[in-house]
Amino acid sequence: MRKLLSYSIGVVLFFALMCTPFMPTAQRTVKAEPKTLQEKCDDCSVRNNQRFEQCLAVHGIDHIPCYDQFNEGVVICFRNFCEQ
Secondary structure, rough: HHHHHHHHHHHHHHHHHHHHHOOOOOOOOOOOOOHHHHHHHHHHHHHHHHHHHHHHHHHHHOHHHHHEEEEEEHHHHHHHHHHO
């Protein structure tokens, strides 16, 4: 019984060692450098302009809430990124 147990443990260890090179490993991701405030300001402004153009395309140029949304976006961009 003791010999059988030691052989079983040996076989399990052998297979464990043989399988370790094929196991997936955690991949390291490369983090991008943090954006400068000017880049964040530009990105926010571009996104705000795109939303404004989409709103106008859907509702037409006479739709006042599109302009209100655009003005609010400008205020948010300047408050968070552009006036720092």
